[in-house]
Amino acid sequence: MHLSNLSFLDWKRYAPCCLCGESRAIQHSVCQQCWDGLPWQKQHIHRHDIECFVSCHYDFPINRIIHQFKQQGKFEFIELLTACYLEKPKPRVQAIVPMPIATEKLIQRGFHPSYLLAKALSHHWQIPIWQPVSRHDGHAQRGLSRADRLSNLLDQFYLNTEHCRYKHVLMLDDVITTGASLAALQQQLEQLGCSQIQSMCLCDAVH
Template sequence: MLMFNLFSKSKNLITPILRCQLCSLDSQYKATICKDCWTQIPWETEKIIKQEVPIFVACRYEYPINRIIQKFKYEQQLHFQHLLANLILQLHLPKVQAIVPMPISEERLIERGYNQSLEVAKIVAKILNIPIWQPIQRMHQHSQKGLTRLERIENIQSQFQIKKDYKIRYKRVLILDDVVTTGSSILALMQSLEQLGCQKIFACAIANAN
């Protein structure tokens, strides 16, 4: 019995302390980061409106969130998905039947190896106990540089196509995007979902880039 107690105590002594994923100085407080880093997040305090669409947004696209998203999106640092998902979960999200992650084109998927919005949506959907729904595919993502506002909207609208023979339908859904800039992608995706019979379509994003 004495040997067992000593062994148990020794196991407790070598239990690793999980350090903050941002500063690595303090122990984790919430969503893989320490209390100081959590309080320094540039929270977005109000729901924003773009393209006449209200969007739930967790943060402003400022340091350190902008750098975290860049590492997650372009540098394959997928361990940040838990932090980013928890930022979304801080929002007062409406009750929905499914989450629709912002789709990316096949070219972007091959380039990055994953859809960043989908990776975050998987965690959010698991915690909320609702399914991921992907009835829309995105075709070639063309550059928006030099286009007028109307041209940008038309360009993005042409990128989204409804998948053929997609039988599963939901009435209340939540679009999840990583960063919202003009809001054109969210508007175009909403319009495609309306064609599928969605009656209540909400949208959320991790960060707002003005």
């Protein structure tokens, strides 16, 4: 059967794997072999006194997938990336807080990666998205030490509301390195009045 003759639902059923392009996609747009071959980690790590659940090591092919999603707008990878998050049980939180993005970065990219991933998870878990923290345009973090990253970020995040709508929240990001971004975001959420803050990232880039 030729793919061009299939309906959308049938096409999804017979579509090739989005990674190898050879085997038929079994789940999450990938074949079973590619799914099993992802650099799984599936554990909690600790950075800046924050416990964060991560799904994978930042290795091939997940690092390439994240890069293409964020830098090239390859939205077809959202299903796969969302599935990686879903390897963790549904968190007992009231809302998902995606990592804030600076306005200049949003204009440059044209979309907010963490928000799109949070939106997909919100749909699966039936948990609302909440964005009480915004981010100033600032200097890049690349090349800074762990201490300098945190100091730089503390000045970049700010509350855009005085009302704490949810007490129990999940901070969501794609890649964790030093954990400085999550620590800065958590500080703002605690200042607002959040009492239980969890965190989840796709990958750990330090191992």
